[in-house]
Amino acid sequence: MNNLGIIGCGGHAKAVKWITDSYDYDKVIFYDEEVNNCINNFNESISYKFSDYEKLKQVDEFIIAIGNNKIRKKYFDILTKEKFKITTLIHPTSVISKQAKIGKGVVIMPNAVIGQYAEIGDGVIVNTSVVIEHDAKIGNFSHIAPNATLCGEVVINELCLIGASSVLIPGITVNSNSTIGAGSTVVKDVKKNSTFYGS
Numbered sequence: 001m002n003n004l005g006i007i008g009c010g011g012h013a014k015a016v017k018w019i020t021d022s023y024d025y026d027k028v029i030f031y032d033e034e035v036n037n038c039i040n041n042f043n044e045s046i047s048y049k050f051s052d053y054e055k056l057k058q059v060d061e062f063i064i065a066i067g068n069n070k071i072r073k074k075y076f077d078i079l080t081k082e083k084f085k086i087t088t089l090i091h092p093t094s095v096i097s098k099q100a101k102i103g104k105g106v107v108i109m110p111n112a113v114i115g116q117y118a119e120i121g122d123g124v125i126v127n128t129s130v131v132i133e134h135d136a137k138i139g140n141f142s143h144i145a146p147n148a149t150l151c152g153e154v155v156i157n158e159l160c161l162i163g164a165s166s167v168l169i170p171g172i173t174v175n176s177n178s179t180i181g182a183g184s185t186v187v188k189d190v191k192k193n194s195t196f197y198g199s
Contacts, residue, residue: 009037033051108126125144127148167185180196
């Protein structure tokens with residue numbers, strides 16, 4: 001048996017479940033403290049509360065399907081402490097350089113492109129049609145939203161959100177816990193704990 005546990009039952013979990021259709025799992029089980037979310041969004045799926053520790057043992061590996069960066073990190077840390085296996089899911093339409101490094105608990109959505117020597121940290125979401133160019137580095141538990149373009153040698157530190165269709169020119173650094181608004185063009189470094197939008 002090869003069973004996958006998905007942590008979370010919201011909108012991002014729907015996208016993650018879609019990726020699992022490309023994998024050969026015998027069973028997919030959802031875990032969420034609000035089990036009604038699982039029932040409403042995944043009618044025919046098996047679901048339990050995350051806090052039901054014995055039920056967690058029914059699966060071989062986990063993916064955390066929660067869009068909020070800090071909450072995703074929280075569950076990642078719990079699973080790591082309890083020595084559960086955390087996997088990475090990659091949609092088959094994505095294009096990833098053999099020289100790229102991909103961490104644990106990463107979700108890579110359709111049509112994403114990850115270039116040579118790029119590094120993707122643990123618990124990162126690389127959303128639909130994202131481009132991450134050569135030598136870029138994405139810190140743990142960050143989220144790169146759909147259609148964002150990160151040019152060569154861009155550095156995104158941990159717990160950042162890079163908004164949909166934003167563009168970061170080569171060599172830019174976005175420091176930790178910062179948010180880039182959708183459609184922004186970033187031409188200079190972004191300080192820690194900042195929100196930036198526009199050009």
